[in-house]
Amino acid sequence: MMRRLLLILLLVLIGQAPVVLPAVELPGSLASRPLTERETFERGRAAYLQGDLDTALGLLRGFVVRYPHSSFNSRAYLTLTRIFYQRQQYADARLYLERIPELEETPEGRLLQGALDIAEGDPSHGVERLSALSPGDLLPADQVLRADALARGLAAEQRTLEALLVLHRQLATENTAAGDRTTLLRLAHELLDSLDAADLDEAAFMFTGTAIGQDALLQQAQRLVSRGQTEQALPLVRKLVADPTPFAYRRDAVLLLDRLTGQPWLQRAVGIMLPLSGRYAAFGELIRKGMDLALQLHPDSGIRFIYRDVAGAEDAALVVDRLANEERVMALAGPITGTRALTAAGQAQQQQVPLISLSQRDGIPELGNYIFRDTLTSRLQVRALARYAVEEKGYTSFGILRPQNRLGEEFARLFSEEVLALGGLVVDEEVYPTDATDFRRQIRMLMGQDPEAPDEPAEMTEEEQLEDLFVPDFPAVDFDALFIPDYADMVALIAPQLPFYGIENIPLLGINGWNSPDLVRNAGRYVEGAVFPDGFFRHSSYPFVEDFVRLYYDRYGEEPSILEAQGFDVAGLLLSILERPDVTTREDVRLALSRLSHYPGVTGATSFDFQGEAEKELFLLQVQNGRIVQIN
Structure with missing residues (x-):
């Protein structure tokens, strides 16, 4: 019985008008609230500014219909005018522009009126409006729009030189964006092409030293060539190519010069x-x-x-x-x-x-x-050093003692990465100030000792001395070699302090900054056996290095450094490529460089990896009997 009563009540309610309940937005509800009037307008305006004209058009058209009395309508009409103007739908643009009651009161309104006048075939009124409008009253993008429209209007009135002057002035402003600059220069190119010979000569003179002037000069030369007057065209093209002023058609000028001189475009x-x-x-x-x-x-x-x-x-x-x-x-x-x-x-x-x-x-x-x-990078150095230490010497654990600067930080990071990739491990790293002279604290920390403890241990009793006889001697440090990425002057301060504070007979590893006579002179026996890489070693026994050192000395009266060697190698490998008869383009050079394999350079056999980074066989150097010698 109760079920039948509920069914009857439901049918009665269905037959009545629907009851509209107020929307309630619960916390966490998926239902989104309707956009406000301001939000609707701003969303349409944002779409326009992002270049999405279709979305902007749909949103703003809907906005002015839904909110016919909105305070945002004038701005919406202006944006719609701009959209239709950009689409070259000038009648629709005019329709929305004329809906703005205060049209003549704003620079933006007068700008769009003038631009539309010119686009619709009324250059006289358009030029008058735009000429009266000060660029300083407009935003940078609208200054470009004014220059573009005004130049077109002046050209339509056969005042092309004046049109070019308008474009020139706009191009001279710093706030003209690169894309707008390209657009204006393209228009200038079209206007120059429409000039007769006398006006083109005048334009070339008026705009000397500018992109427009360069374009005018090129068009003069092209017209002379088309009439068979190549002798008159050649000096113009030479002048054009010699002028460093950048302009969009420089490549055309260079190709024309090649055509006139009979020389190839690319030079050896x-x-x-x-x-x-x-x-x-x-x-x-x-x-x-x-x-x-x-x-x-x-x-x-x-x-x-x-x-x-x-x-x-x-x-x-x-x-x-x-x-x-x-x-x-x-x-x-x-x-x-x-x-x-x-x-x-x-x-x-x-x-x-x-x-x-x-x-x-x-x-x-x-x-x-x-x-x-092709240069000696930090990565190349630590790679050569890590391979030597891990693969040749069998070291597996390393300590680092480095300066507190970018050089030390970079070398330490790269060295850690390289030894880890080879199965080794950096187990300790200590840092010292760049102006340090006493390294007691850092050395003690490498040894796992308290840096604040006194240098002399307390005197032991006879019983303690007896017990100490049966305690095995442990190494002072728990790593196989110590890497010090610093220069020879600092290493000469550090190396003698290592045994003084307790680190003895530990192999030392360094960087190319160790390759200096000052290292052995100042550090002496404390760097005996130390190993470090370099990109050049003038005392190498390699015949090609000996030949280079001799040739360099014969010409300049001094021995070369890594800088001269680096210049010699880069020049040599480029010369070897450019001398090949099959290399005639820049792409040929690029391919030859990418395929280079073990070029026999004095800075090491050189190849380039897939990214263009040099891969070199560096010189491994060692201090032996007080002299720096090559060991690889």
């Missing part, structure tokens, strides 16, 4: 970027000496080295651009300093010119497949 040349002035000039000159010596050994190659000083304020990217597009080199080498090396490598990758970097700065080969590096 290498662009070399070194610090030849300023604080690093001495290093740059040493590398250059090594490179010049390598070139001397190839007298009939016809290959040129073009040196550029990158020590000044000039942007390294611009230097690369000039070497690539004006000198038309097939490959690049350098620089040696970090920031400029990164900049140059980035530009070389963009231009697709093979570059061998001489810098130790992190991240350079990773910039792209045209970038290689």
